[in-house]
Amino acid sequence: MVVRHFLLKSGRDVTCLYYHHGTPHADMALSFLEGSVGSSLVVGHIDRAVPKGASKEAFWRQERYKFLDKFNDKRVITCHHLDDQIETFLQGITHGNCDRSIRPQIGNYIRPFIRVPKNSIINYANRHDVRFVVDPSNMDNQHTRNRIRNIVIPELIKANPGLYKSMDNMFQAKYDQG
Numbered sequence: 001m002v003v004r005h006f007l008l009k010s011g012r013d014v015t016c017l018y019y020h021h022g023t024p025h026a027d028m029a030l031s032f033l034e035g036s037v038g039s040s041l042v043v044g045h046i047d048r049a050v051p052k053g054a055s056k057e058a059f060w061r062q063e064r065y066k067f068l069d070k071f072n073d074k075r076v077i078t079c080h081h082l083d084d085q086i087e088t089f090l091q092g093i094t095h096g097n098c099d100r101s102i103r104p105q106i107g108n109y110i111r112p113f114i115r116v117p118k119n120s121i122i123n124y125a126n127r128h129d130v131r132f133v134v135d136p137s138n139m140d141n142q143h144t145r146n147r148i149r150n151i152v153i154p155e156l157i158k159a160n161p162g163l164y165k166s167m168d169n170m171f172q173a174k175y176d177q178g
Contacts, residue, residue: 001132019044019064025135032133080111083118
C-alpha cells in the first residue's frame with residue numbers, strides 16, 4: 001500500500017497485483033485490497049496443493065511468480081525491503097547457501113525499496129495515513145523465516161546496532177560488481 005501511495009502521489013498509473021495463496025489471511029488481505037484499491041486490482045489464485053515434501057514457502061513463491069510473469073510487458077514492482085533481503089540471506093546461510101539474496105532488478109521485476117528498512121516503510125505509512133494489513137502468521141516462529149525475523153535479527157542488532165547499514169553495504173557491493 002505504501003508503494004501504491006508513493007507511485008500515485010508521483011502521478012503514476014498503478015495496477016495492483018495480488019496473489020491469493022489459499023490461506024485465511026489471504027482472504028482477509030483480498031477483502032482489504034478490494035475495499036482499498038477497487039478496480040485497479042488484478043488477482044491470481046493458487047490452483048493446486050503444495051506437493052508432498054515440498055517447502056510451502058518455495059512452492060508459493062514459484063506459483064506467485066508464474067502469475068506475475070503473465071505481466072512481462074509491464075514493469076512489476078515488488079515491495080521487497082531491506083529486512084526481506086537480510087532474512088533471505090540469513091535463511092540461505094542456514095541451508096548452506098551464503099550467496100542467497102534478492103536482486104534489485106531482474107528483467108521487468110523492479111524492487112526499488114530493497115535498500116529501505118521495513119520500519120522506514122511503516123513510518124511512511126503512519127505519516128501519510130496509509131492503511132495496510134499484516135499477516136498474523138508472520139509471528140509464528142515455527143517457520144524458519146519468522147524465527148530469523150523475530151528472534152535472530154533482534155539478537156544480531158544487539159551485537160551490532162549498525163547491522164542494517166552493514167548488510168546494505170554488503171549487498172550494494174555485491175550488485176555493483178555485477
